Amino acid sequence: MEKILEVNNLHVTFTTYGGTVKAVRGVDFHLNKGETLAIVGESGCGKSVTSNAIMRLIPDPPGKISAGTIKFKGSDLTKASEKRMRSIRGVDISMIFQDPMTALNPTLTIGTQLMEGLRQHHKVTGEAARKKALEMMDLVGIPNPKERMKQYPHQFSGGMRQRIVIAIALICEPELLIADEPTTALDVTIQAQILELFERIQRATGVSIILITHDLGVVAKIADRIAVMYAGKIIETGTKRDIFYNPEHPYTQGLLKSVPRLDLQGEKLTPIDGTPPDLFSPPKGCPFTARCPFAMEVCDKVYPANSILSESHKVNCWLQDSRAKKLLAETAGSKA
Amino acid sequence: MKSRQEIHAGYSPSEVPDEWFKLKEKDKDAAEAVARPSLSYWKDAWKRLVKNKLAMSGMVFLILLTIMAIIGPILSPYQVNTQVLQDQYQPPSAAHWFGTDSAGRDVFTRTWYGARISLFVGLMAAIIDVSVGIIYGGISGYKGGRTDNIMMRIVEILYGLPYLLVVILLLVVLGPSLTTIIIALTVTGWVGMARIVRGQVLQIKNYEFVLASKSFGTKSSRIIRKNLLPNTMGPIIVQMTLTVPSAIFAEAFLSFIGLGIQAPVASWGVMANDSLGAILSGHWWTLFFPAFFISFTMFAFNVLGDGLQDALDPKLRK
Amino acid sequence: MLRYILKRLLIMVITLWIIITLTFILMVSIPGSPFNSERSSNETIQANLESHYNLDEPYHIQYLLYLKSIVTFDFGPSIKKPDQSVNELLGRGFPISFELGIVTIIVAVISGIILGIIAALRHNGFIDYMAMGIAVLGISIPNFILATLLIQQLAVNFDIFPVATWKSPAHMVLPTLALATGPMAIIARLTRSTMLEVLTQDYIKMARAKGLSPWKIIIKHALRNALMPVVTIMGTLLAGILTGTFVIEQIFAIPGMGKYFVESINQRDYPVIMGTTVFYSAFLIIMLFLVDIAYGILDPRIKVNKQGGE
Numbered sequence: 001m002e003k004i005l006e007v008n009n010l011h012v013t014f015t016t017y018g019g020t021v022k023a024v025r026g027v028d029f030h031l032n033k034g035e036t037l038a039i040v041g042e043s044g045c046g047k048s049v050t051s052n053a054i055m056r057l058i059p060d061p062p063g064k065i066s067a068g069t070i071k072f073k074g075s076d077l078t079k080a081s082e083k084r085m086r087s088i089r090g091v092d093i094s095m096i097f098q099d100p101m102t103a104l105n106p107t108l109t110i111g112t113q114l115m116e117g118l119r120q121h122h123k124v125t126g127e128a129a130r131k132k133a134l135e136m137m138d139l140v141g142i143p144n145p146k147e148r149m150k151q152y153p154h155q156f157s158g159g160m161r162q163r164i165v166i167a168i169a170l171i172c173e174p175e176l177l178i179a180d181e182p183t184t185a186l187d188v189t190i191q192a193q194i195l196e197l198f199e200r201i202q203r204a205t206g207v208s209i210i211l212i213t214h215d216l217g218v219v220a221k222i223a224d225r226i227a228v229m230y231a232g233k234i235i236e237t238g239t240k241r242d243i244f245y246n247p248e249h250p251y252t253q254g255l256l257k258s259v260p261r262l263d264l265q266g267e268k269l270t271p272i273d274g275t276p277p278d279l280f281s282p283p284k285g286c287p288f289t290a291r292c293p294f295a296m297e298v299c300d301k302v303y304p305a306n307s308i309l310s311e312s313h314k315v316n317c318w319l320q321d322s323r324a325k326k327l328l329a330e331t332a333g334s335k336a
Numbered sequence: 337m338k339s340r341q342e343i344h345a346g347y348s349p350s351e352v353p354d355e356w357f358k359l360k361e362k363d364k365d366a367a368e369a370v371a372r373p374s375l376s377y378w379k380d381a382w383k384r385l386v387k388n389k390l391a392m393s394g395m396v397f398l399i400l401l402t403i404m405a406i407i408g409p410i411l412s413p414y415q416v417n418t419q420v421l422q423d424q425y426q427p428p429s430a431a432h433w434f435g436t437d438s439a440g441r442d443v444f445t446r447t448w449y450g451a452r453i454s455l456f457v458g459l460m461a462a463i464i465d466v467s468v469g470i471i472y473g474g475i476s477g478y479k480g481g482r483t484d485n486i487m488m489r490i491v492e493i494l495y496g497l498p499y500l501l502v503v504i505l506l507l508v509v510l511g512p513s514l515t516t517i518i519i520a521l522t523v524t525g526w527v528g529m530a531r532i533v534r535g536q537v538l539q540i541k542n543y544e545f546v547l548a549s550k551s552f553g554t555k556s557s558r559i560i561r562k563n564l565l566p567n568t569m570g571p572i573i574v575q576m577t578l579t580v581p582s583a584i585f586a587e588a589f590l591s592f593i594g595l596g597i598q599a600p601v602a603s604w605g606v607m608a609n610d611s612l613g614a615i616l617s618g619h620w621w622t623l624f625f626p627a628f629f630i631s632f633t634m635f636a637f638n639v640l641g642d643g644l645q646d647a648l649d650p651k652l653r654k
Numbered sequence: 655m656l657r658y659i660l661k662r663l664l665i666m667v668i669t670l671w672i673i674i675t676l677t678f679i680l681m682v683s684i685p686g687s688p689f690n691s692e693r694s695s696n697e698t699i700q701a702n703l704e705s706h707y708n709l710d711e712p713y714h715i716q717y718l719l720y721l722k723s724i725v726t727f728d729f730g731p732s733i734k735k736p737d738q739s740v741n742e743l744l745g746r747g748f749p750i751s752f753e754l755g756i757v758t759i760i761v762a763v764i765s766g767i768i769l770g771i772i773a774a775l776r777h778n779g780f781i782d783y784m785a786m787g788i789a790v791l792g793i794s795i796p797n798f799i800l801a802t803l804l805i806q807q808l809a810v811n812f813d814i815f816p817v818a819t820w821k822s823p824a825h826m827v828l829p830t831l832a833l834a835t836g837p838m839a840i841i842a843r844l845t846r847s848t849m850l851e852v853l854t855q856d857y858i859k860m861a862r863a864k865g866l867s868p869w870k871i872i873i874k875h876a877l878r879n880a881l882m883p884v885v886t887i888m889g890t891l892l893a894g895i896l897t898g899t900f901v902i903e904q905i906f907a908i909p910g911m912g913k914y915f916v917e918s919i920n921q922r923d924y925p926v927i928m929g930t931t932v933f934y935s936a937f938l939i940i941m942l943f944l945v946d947i948a949y950g951i952l953d954p955r956i957k958v959n960k961q962g963g964e
Binding site for chain 3 (some may be wrong): 394478492493496497498499500501502504505508509581585588589592593594595608612618620623627630632634635638639641
Binding site (some may be wrong): 187 | 855856857859860861862863864865866867870874875878879952953954
């Protein structure tokens with residue numbers, strides 16, 4: 001399968017007057033053409049920073065991509081000039097933001113904001129732009145597009161606004177769409193509609209999607225593959241099936257246990273105790289050690305290597321080491 | 337045991353010694369540990385204020401000015417209003433540090449007298465504004481509903497009155513004096529403070545902790561005193577530091593147009609007005625000292641107010 | 655929108671009424687009569703005053719007649735200047751003061767906005783600190799002090815600009831500078847802080863994600879939103895500039911309304927004080943009203959809120 005995006009060893013740091021925050025610490029992942037990759041994790045784990053890094057939208061200063069490569073269709077975006085990035089943003093890669101209430105400029109009409117990107121990148125006439133905009137509004141399911149074009153954002157509901165944001169992102173027909181928590185700020189019923197819209201759009205346009213979320217319900221619905229992030233690192237990746245049925249990392253297991261499920265009624269919900277580490281001075285070992293129910297001494301000392309469980313499923317955890325497996329078997333035996 | 341250096345370097349799992357594979361002692365505190373020490377609100381704000389060099393220099397200036405306003409006139413051998421006509425327009429010298437004015441009065445002595453007037457007017461205006469504003473805004477915001485509606489309509493109308501024009505009118509009626517100036521400045525001056533307090537109270541009123549004390553049947557006055565006031569202090573203090581310079585400006589302005597403090601009292605505005613003619617003839621010091629002190633006092637209050645605003649705004653907490 | 659305008663209009667009328675009543679109370683509460691013969695210098699003036707203010711009528715009739723005279727724009731005679739009405743003073747002084755005010759506003763708004771934007775774009779840089787240093791100084795130095803300093807430096811010491819009167823564009827430079835610095839500083843600070851806030855908004859990030867150029871983002875997306883608060887403080891600034899003209903005209907000997915006003919205060923020429931105060935207040939209050947309406951037009955959110963009947 002053709003890889004549209006390949007991220008290798010990405011590091012992002014933020015310099016604040018309290019010190020340097022290492023927000024993303026060596027992230028590797030790739031995205032195949034036409035698939036949906038979900039990046040899952042708690043807030044502050046670096047998933048939004050990663051997506052902003054791909055768009056090169058990290059405010060510099062204080063932020064900086066300090067190492068690594070982001071290859072989009074073979075060319076490294078970390079080395080691209082700002083001018084080149086402008087020709088990529090909105091055209092090849094588009095982005096959808098979390099809160100549709102703030103993502104639209106309150107003083108400009110919807111039509112202006114829709115057509116703006118198109119007119120920036122493709123030299124089209126006003127009439128052609130209008131036609132395309134109407135087409136997009138129709139695609140994302142906004143009734144009466146002709147009248148609605150002349151209205152301002154505050155005249156739309158949250159769900160409608162998110163549809164407009166999606167239309168804006170898709171109007172130049174990008175190959176990659178990055179959706180940063182696209183449903184978090186919406187009502188549950190609207191969430192489902194928006195997720196269905198994503199599926200429909202992907203079928204219609206073949207766009208590849210990176211979905212940033214903390215909501216495993218969203219992931220279960222539309223993701224093909226999942227990357228689980230914790231404290232600036234990807235700790236486990238796999239297909240939806242790998243992650244939901246065979247989670248190997250204790251953190252992934254914890255995440256799944258903390259989500260209420262209808263099919264497992266009666267089973268207790270178990271929250272993960274504690275809080276993620278401070279990224280001013282991240283631990284040198286596995287960052288999850290302090291909260292991990294299986295923490296060993298080695299976990300504090302050394303970051304675990306990548307264990308390849310199958311072609312699609314990879315995990316970074318010391319529990320994969322044969323010695324750890326022996327230890328666990330022993331303790332389980334002694335308790336029994 | 338391997339050295340730190342080696343541990344940091346990338347190495348394969350086989351290099352990790354077997355003895356590290358044992359379960360860690362559960363350390364509950366470590367999991368819950370908060371990375372940064374939490375400071376109390378006021379301590380934290382103070383720490384941030386101290387870091388702001390401009391605000392701190394403003395504060396130091398104001399402290400020095402206050403000290404000089406108290407002891408300055410005592411240090412000087414001259415009286416404020418003793419006119420020595422043969423000493424007219426003496427440039428600054430060992431005898432007269434800031435020189436003398438058109439009537440041979442010592443500018444040094446008069447400057448510190450002016451500081452007394454300015455600081456007194458500024459502080460009194462701020463204190464009265466704050467007291468009235470807190471009571472009015474507090475009641476309006478706390479009671480809400482109809483009361484709030486009527487009280488805010490009144491504020492809206494008063495807010496529309498041109499401030500200095502009303503002050504001028506009042507002074508024309510009352511006759512200029514220190515007391516009447518303070519009265520005139522505060523008659524409509526409290527309105528801004530009332531608005532701020534009301535806004536704060538409205539915002540905080542619905543917070544959980546206030547609802548909680550209400551549900552225990554705590555009396556309204558006690559809720560206002562114990563819960564609402566401490567939480568509205570930040571913006572009130574900032575507004576106060578900004579009221580003082582505007583009152584000082586108003587006093588100087590009124591003195592300048594002949595409606596302020598009248599002779600024999602020396603005020604910076606009166607001194608500036610007196611020396612208007614003098615600068616054309618080159619006696620710059622008669623204007624320089626009052627001008628410098630009015631401007632720097634206002635500057636000091638402004639930067640201190642800015643600094644406090646930054647320091648007290650929890651949104652900026654990093 | 656209509657409801658909104660009507661509401662503002664009502665408040666405007668009440669505010670004006672308060673000012674007019676205040677001036678009336680001023681007239682009757684001054685010990686003795688403000689118009690008695692010791693204050694005015696001659697018989698004709700005395701007669702004019704008595705007929706204008708109907709001093710032989712009881713207070714409530716006086717009050718009603720006073721209201722009527724103001725509504726018909728008749729502010730009565732001056733005490734100190736014989737055969738001259740307040741209306742004539744206003745007619746002579748107002749155009750000059752208005753000119754000074756307009757030039758000041760234009761200078762203050764344009765330079766303040768530019769300074770604020772540059773400071774925001776170079777946030778925490780040298781230019782930012784410089785601009786904000788200048789701005790705090792501009793706010794701190796009272797306009798009458800600045801005016802005298804300007805005269806001393808640029809007119810007396812270096813003789814670059816003429817000092818007094820209001821004859822040529824060169825005469826306008828120093829008074830405008832003295833009057834515009836304070837408002838400029840306030841606008842610059844406000845523009846900077848709202849600009850900084852606007853630049854962190856999601857819709858700015860969204861505009862960047864569309865691949866728009868930085869200039870397009872600033873002009874099309876940031877500036878309009880950043881300037882909204884500047885519109886809201888225009889009323890306060892106008893009031894400041896208006897009162898500023900009192901001292902500036904006095905210092906620069908500009909024959910405007912402000913100069914007459916300060917003179918009338920010093921001479922206790924009560925009819926002139928009352929007339930100009932009412933006129934100034936009416937002018938300011940109408941300006942405030944217009945600013946409010948302008949804001950309603952500029953911000954699409956307000957219009958609709960009001961259409962929906964709140």
